[in-house]
Amino acid sequence: MKSRIVVVANRLPVSWDGERWVTSPGGLVRALEPVLQKVNGSWVGWAGNSGDAPGPFEHDGIEQRPVPLSNDEVDDFYYGFCNGTLWPLYHDAVISPEFHRHHWRPYRTVNQRYAQIAAESVEPDDIAWVQDYQLQLVPGMLRAIRDDITIGFYLHIPFPPIELFARLPWRRQLIEGLLGADVLAFQTRASVANFARAARRFGGAESVGRRELKWQGRSIKLQRAPIAIDTAHFETLARSEGVQRRARELRHELGDATHIFLGVDRLDYTKGIDLRLKSFAGLLDQNVGLPRRYAFVQVAVPSRENVPAYQELRSDIEQSVGRINGDYGEPGWSPVSYLYRSLELEELIAYYVAADVMLVTPLRDGMNLVAKEYVACRRNRSGVLVLSEFAGAAEQLRAALIVNPHDVDGVTEVMRQATEMPEAEARARMQRLRRTVRRETVFEWARDCLAMLETL
Numbered sequence: 001m002k003s004r005i006v007v008v009a010n011r012l013p014v015s016w017d018g019e020r021w022v023t024s025p026g027g028l029v030r031a032l033e034p035v036l037q038k039v040n041g042s043w044v045g046w047a048g049n050s051g052d053a054p055g056p057f058e059h060d061g062i063e064q065r066p067v068p069l070s071n072d073e074v075d076d077f078y079y080g081f082c083n084g085t086l087w088p089l090y091h092d093a094v095i096s097p098e099f100h101r102h103h104w105r106p107y108r109t110v111n112q113r114y115a116q117i118a119a120e121s122v123e124p125d126d127i128a129w130v131q132d133y134q135l136q137l138v139p140g141m142l143r144a145i146r147d148d149i150t151i152g153f154y155l156h157i158p159f160p161p162i163e164l165f166a167r168l169p170w171r172r173q174l175i176e177g178l179l180g181a182d183v184l185a186f187q188t189r190a191s192v193a194n195f196a197r198a199a200r201r202f203g204g205a206e207s208v209g210r211r212e213l214k215w216q217g218r219s220i221k222l223q224r225a226p227i228a229i230d231t232a233h234f235e236t237l238a239r240s241e242g243v244q245r246r247a248r249e250l251r252h253e254l255g256d257a258t259h260i261f262l263g264v265d266r267l268d269y270t271k272g273i274d275l276r277l278k279s280f281a282g283l284l285d286q287n288v289g290l291p292r293r294y295a296f297v298q299v300a301v302p303s304r305e306n307v308p309a310y311q312e313l314r315s316d317i318e319q320s321v322g323r324i325n326g327d328y329g330e331p332g333w334s335p336v337s338y339l340y341r342s343l344e345l346e347e348l349i350a351y352y353v354a355a356d357v358m359l360v361t362p363l364r365d366g367m368n369l370v371a372k373e374y375v376a377c378r379r380n381r382s383g384v385l386v387l388s389e390f391a392g393a394a395e396q397l398r399a400a401l402i403v404n405p406h407d408v409d410g411v412t413e414v415m416r417q418a419t420e421m422p423e424a425e426a427r428a429r430m431q432r433l434r435r436t437v438r439r440e441t442v443f444e445w446a447r448d449c450l451a452m453l454e455t456l
Contacts (some may be wrong), residue, residue, distance in 0.1 A: 003150070003454055005041040007032060008118045008138060009131040010078075012045040012066060014059050021059050025345070028131075030230055031442040035450065037061040042121045044114060050074050065121050067114055076106035082134045083304060089168060090133060090160050091270045091364040092390075095309060099169055108137060111177070115141035124148045127453045130181070132156045137173065140180030152453045153181040156227065157366040158392065159191040162198050175203035179215045182456050185223040185449055187366045187392040192222050221456075225449050226396055227367050228442045234376035237349045246350035254354075255333050257295035259419045262355035264348065264370050265362070267300040267340070269313050272363045272388065272405040277320045277336070279361075282412035284328045284335060291330055294419075297337045297351060314340070352377040357384045357418045360391060361405040367392040371400070375433040384418040384426055385433060386411070396440065399432035 013029040014021040023029060036043065042063040047053055053068035069077065080103035089097040115138045118128055129152045130138045139151050165171055175198055178184060186192045196213065199205040205215040213220045237243055254260055261280065265271040280296045287293055300317065304310045318338070325334040343351070352358070358374040368391040375385060375397070387393060387400035394402055401418060403411050 004039045004123065004126045005032075005036055005450065006044065006118060006121050006126055006128045007036065007041065007131065008044045008114055008128055008135060008142075010045060010134040012047050012064055013043055013062070014064060015048055021057075021064075023060065028227075028442070030233075031446040033060065033062065035446060044118050044121055063121070065117055067110075067117055069110065073106050073110055076103050077110040078134070079304070079307060081107040083307070085168070086133050086136075087157070088269075089164060090157050092158075092160065093164055093167075094270050094363050097167070099167075104170055108173075111135055111137035112141055114138050115145060118142055119145040122146060122149050126150070127152065127450070129154065129450070129453065137177035138180075140177040143180040150183075150453050150456050151181045152183045152185065152449065153178060154185045154225070154449060155191065155195075155366070156187070158188070158364060159186055159195045159198075161194050162201060165194070165198050166202075171198070171202050175199055175205075179203055179205060179213070179220060181220065182218075183221045183223055183449075183452050185225040185452075187224075187226050188395050189224055191366075191392075192224050196222060221452065223449070223452055225445060226392060226440070227369070228440045228445045229369050229372045229376060229437065230443070231372075231376045231437050231441050234349065234373055235379060237346060238353055238377035239379055240346075243346055243350045243353060246347065247353035250350060250354040254295040254297070254337065255292045258293045259295075259356045260354060261294065261296040261357045261359055261415065262299075262351055262374075263297070263359045263361075264299045264351070265301065266303040267310060267314055267317070268303055269309065270363050270365065272361045273298060273300065273317055274313075274320060275363075275405055275408055276359055276361050276411070277317070277324060278408045279411035279415060280336070281324050281327070282409060283415050284324070286412070286416070288328075291328075292333060292335075295335060295337065297339070297355070299339045299341075299343060299348075299351070301342045302340065349373075349377055355383065357386060357415065359386050359415075360393070361386065361388045361403060361411060362391050363388070363405055365391040365393075369393075371397060372437045375430070375437045378430050378434065381427045381430045381434065382423075383430055384421060385430075386414055386418055396436055397433055399429040399436075 013024050015024055044065040046069055047066040050071045053066035056065050084098045088095050127150045131154050139153050205213040208214055211222045321336050321338045324336050328335050352374050360368055360371040371393045385400040388405045389402050401414050403414050
């Protein structure tokens with residue numbers, strides 16, 4: 001890597017714990033840290049607290065450039081436009097997106113602030129790599145300030161079909177903002193195609209082959225770059241004695257069920273948790289004479305708890321869990337264990353190791369790394385992955401059992417198939433899945449994305 005890299009993301013890769021700055025967990029930070037350290041890079045993002053932001057500082061060899069956000073901007077930019085408009089619209093309008101002018105204006109203002117701070121952080125011939133849907137105007141704004149740098153953009157969530165994107169009153173502005181980049185990277189082939197179509201219709205771009213656009217005299221590359229995980233890290237933890245012991249304890253705590261199902265999600269309406277519970281209830285209904293044969297653990301990580309739609313979703317899911325346990329449970333035992341909290345990484349991996357069947361059934365997802373994490377932890381090649389066709393991961397993990405999450409009875413049937421699958425078939429499928437997650441890691445993902453930017 002020859003060029004200096006400036007990452008521009010909604011959040012900094014560090015957070016303040018009350019005494020010091022600590023590195024945030026996650027594969028993206030782990031993958032980019034060594035790259036930025038090597039080239040004396042910078043990271044532009046929000047520190048997580050409203051009000052005045054601290055000045056630039058260095059942490060672990062990376063310059064941190066905090067972006068200030070007021071309380072009103074957090075409400076209107078982040079909760080309003082990002083999560084009330086863009087998030088549902090880009091996830092198939094699973095719930096109706098809201099279109100408010102008083103949310104759009106702060107979105108534009110905040111994007112301009114990120115662009116300005118990024119412009120102050122770059123030097124000629126640097127690479128600015130902008131991340132995700134919160135900052136879709138930044139590439140165009142940054143290019144207007146600094147046309148002497150290379151600009152990339154990576155969208156972590158799906159880019160929607162044009163029929164949905166067309167609803168957005170500010171569709172042209174977003175397209176033009178994105179077209180300010182030199183390289184636009186997406187998780188899936190479908191997102192690449194969806195964006196190209198929208199860019200032609202609403203931005204006046206012209207296609208040059210399948211992966212290139214011409215706009216205002218510039219060439220813009222389109223890249224399919226599915227994000228991945230630090231596979232070796234998950235494998236190492238999964239085979240540790242502490243995790244193996246905890247996995248055995250979990251199976252016992254779950255009543256030594258013959259088949260343990262697991263779901264791990266942020267509590268979000270895109271994840272399909274409510275439908276998944278209905279499918280599990282259907283499986284129990286088919287096996288009423290076999291108590292304790294099946295156990296289902298659903299981990300729901302709290303998310304946007306002050307948003308009414310999320311509060312309602314939590315209530316609905318908890319009522320569903322209560323109904324299932326009331327209908328099928330026994331004294332001292334419940335078929336569904338519901339954990340509304342985040343888990344420490346080693347505890348999470350113990351659940352991956354303990355589970356016989358992993359249920360990853362979102363209604364729409366850009367990728368879904370939980371599916372890849374589960375596969376990475378199955379070192380003995382046991383276990384079955386049930387995966388939604390609407391998760392980006394389904395493009396890569398074809399050896400999973402692919403389902404339509406809206407088909408409740410169909411998912412029930414696939415869950416039954418997963419428990420009755422011959423061992424040889426299950427191992428063959430898992431071996432194919434493991435080859436994929438071992439070959440395509442988060443480090444290869446970062447290398448490929450930045451390599452394309454560096455060649456320009």
